[in-house]
Amino acid sequence: MTQQTPPPPAVEPSAHRLSLTEKASLTSGAGDFVTAAAPEAGIPAVTMSDGPHGLRLPKESGDGGQVDLHSAAPATCYPPAVALGSSWDPELAHRVAGALADEATAHGVRVLLGPGINIKRSPLCGRNFEYFSEDPLLTAELGGAMVRGLQESGVGAALKHYAANNQETDRMRVSADVDERPLREIYLRAFERIVRRDRPWSVMCSYNAVNGTPLSENHRLLTDILRTEWGFDGVVMSDWGAVRDRVAALRAGLDLQMPGTHGRTDAEVVAAVTAGELDESVLDTSVERLARFARRTAGGERSGTRMSVDEHHRLAGEAADRCVVLLKNERDLLPLDPTSGSVAVIGELARTPRYQGAGSSQVTPTRLDTPLDSLRELADGARVDFAPGYTVPGGAATALAAEPTDGLGDEAVRLAAACDTAVVFLGLSAADESEGFDRDHIDLPDDQLRLLERLVAANPRVAVVLSNGGVVRTGPWHGTVPALVEGWLLGQAGGGALARVLFGAVNPSGKLAETVPLRLEDSPSHLSFPGEEGHVRYGEGVFVGYRGYDAAAREVAFPFGHGLSYTAFAYTGMRVVQARDAFSVSVTVTNTGRIPGREVVQIYSSGPAGSTVARPPRELRAFASVSLAPGESREVTVEVARGELAHYSAREGAWRVEGGDYNIEAGSSSRDIRQSAVVGVEGDPSRIALSGRSTIAEWLNHPVGGPLLMERFLAARAEAGAAAGAMEDPAMARFLAGMPLEVIAEFPQSPVGPEGVAELTALAAVGTPPGNE
DSSP states (O other): OOOOOOOOOOOOOOGGGSOHHHHHHHTBBSSSSBBOOBGGGTBOOOBEEEOSSSOOBOSSSSSSOOSSTTOOBBOOOOOOHHHHGGGTOHHHHHHHHHHHHHHHHHTTOOEEEOOBOOOOOOTTOTTGGGSOOSSHHHHHHHHHHHHHHHHTTTOEEEEEEETTOOOOTTTTTOEEEOOHHHIIIIITHHHHHHHHHHOOSEEEEOSSEETTEEGGGOHIIIIIIIIIITOOOSEEEEOTTOOSOHHHHHHHTOOBBSSOOTTHHHHHHHHHHHTTSSOHHHHHHHHHHHHHHHHHHHHTOOTTOOOOHHHHHHHHHHHHHHHOEEEEEGGGOOSOOTTSSEEEEEOGGGTSOOOSOSSTTOOBOSOOOOHHHHHHHHOSSOEEEEEOOSOOGGGOTTOOOSSOOHHHHHHHHHHHHHSSEEEEEEEOOTTTSBTTBOOSOOOOOHHHHHHHHHHHHHOSOEEEEEEOSSOOOOTTGGGGOSEEEEOOOOOTTHHHHHHHHHTTSSOOOOOOSSOEESOGGGSTTGGGSSOBTTEEEOTTTTOOTHHHHHHTTOOEEEOTTOOBOSSOEEEEEEEEEEOSSEEEEEEEEEEOSSSOEEEEEEEEEEOOTTOSSOOOSOEEEEEEEEEEOTTOEEEEEEEEEGGGGOEEETTTTEEEOOOEEEEEEEEEETTEEEEEEEEEEOOOOOOSOOOTTSBHHHHHHSTTHHHHHHHHHHHHHHTTOTGGGGGGSHHHHHHHHTSBHHHHTTSTTOSSOHHHHHHHHHHHHHTOOTTOO
16 A cells, blocks of 8 residues: 555646637547646646446556456456445455555556445446445445545545436436435435545536436536535546536536547537637636646656555455355354365356446456355365356356256256255346346346255255345245355455355455345335436435335345344443534443454434424444454444434525434344434524414424513413413414414414514514523
């Protein structure tokens, strides 16, 4: 790893030294993956490469990208985000990003196009393998760690795909129609955290529109929110081919169109400035940002950088070890004994593994560990036999046959019956999931399920290992197998990781970063995905992923955060200590088993009771991992900022913490809560100015208006007015709570008449509660 590169020195503005044509040319690519240079202004070209789990390099030096997805030069293929998300390990993500930066520098690449931090709204999204989680906090922690790891090593990150890019269906045109609260709390939240904290050098805008406006032309998202509100000072580049109107895009805040258009759209910019349709200062601002971006990336250049293929492969294996999730392990079927017995390895995916997703992120690996070879290498006395069970046409690792031959199935069943244990590798093909299209279902191929049924009948000691970039339906068949391992797509060293977990050389510690539903129909987004006629309505609101499953009390196959170990952990002694702007949560974790293990402690919150907005039963607020020896105990402490409890108020246009009692929970998953405590939190004052149209409840909840109104009610009650005492009757109080004050003022019995509404509103606006003068 390399030391952090200092920021580039301040430079004099350079836009004024360039002609209009030269300035326009800088705002589009000079090639497929390289920006234009202006040497006379000290602006170097910037070479980029697809990522984010490895570099897609050309076979010859020059442009950093590769349009042909199948002929790139070798680079280390690390676990994609779908797997890395299950590590719940930001430090690991940071190390992987640093290694990616080393390889990038060795190849002259200055910017890696990643990480991808979009939320997994639906299990059907064909690009879910590129994204970390259905939760924005977990996404931000892992994605932010990758941004830091890249940029501390001198390579720029391109945070993508901004924003609400949650499907591939009609991805170039579809409008994601999403209300402000879920937009802020779910789909922009990870972007906001990373931009504010980790300062990425660039952000890539997505293809889609949000609420009718294409992202490349969306001034509100690119300028008002990203730059003005969050303070982003880097470059906004387009996804490749995302710009429809170059001039409108510049005006909205898009600095760089990619790829280049051979000068065609540059001429459009020049013509717009010449005709007075685009202020040249807008172009100058983008040029200055591009100049700073180019110098930042050039500042990361290091001489003598050497890439160790072996070291990077070992890191890829270490990362894959931590990503494997043990979903089920009845009667301790796993780990297998490497010293004795017989193991039937069944499934062509064990011999020709699928280790990454399909599309622009494909990497040509430097080498490839297969599960079958790795199991045979680790076996030290145990016999490992193999039967493919189904075919992989042409030996390609990304395309499975639709139907196995009967002979292959019969062979697999005979082998399973003859061995002590059967380890069955099942999974999806590139034809099932890829960039460019969404899945139609979440089932495993029918032929694989039929084969599994026959294998279980022949030998009940079956462990299933899954290879998939998006969740697959495991019900009802997971009830028939004692052990189930989620292997995701683990990168080039994943075969060794699976073998180490199966034989117990590694104790699995991965946790699900997304819910595995029993049925696709249970998914909160099911009825509004993928939309129709160019629009997709995010009808589930904030109830995405586990938030929605929990709110609807839907049974799931395996919940968010779930993952077993070969040991066990007990939680005791939870403590919550409050400060003004944060509180710390501590819980003691004990390894009660017989082998060392790692546990990920998850902190959730729920509440408060009587919230004015719909809230999920629980939301992830923090997490931390602890590695313990057998019998060892350790207190785990995490800090939770008070602001983490806030919801986004669309009416107030701001984040707001509601006052009340919050339940703080510590658990091993979102549905395995081990400890809890109640914490009283003081709420933020409302920013909404009271008026006659404000309801009685809104008046009473206001720190100034509430006492003023109650003073009127109490004064009226003292005069024995029947209506004035209505607030003491619970049923009547609820009846009145939703009525605007100006409506109640019309009733003769009201303690506030029509003439008093304006007076009360004016007093509330002054901002001094009664008795505090």
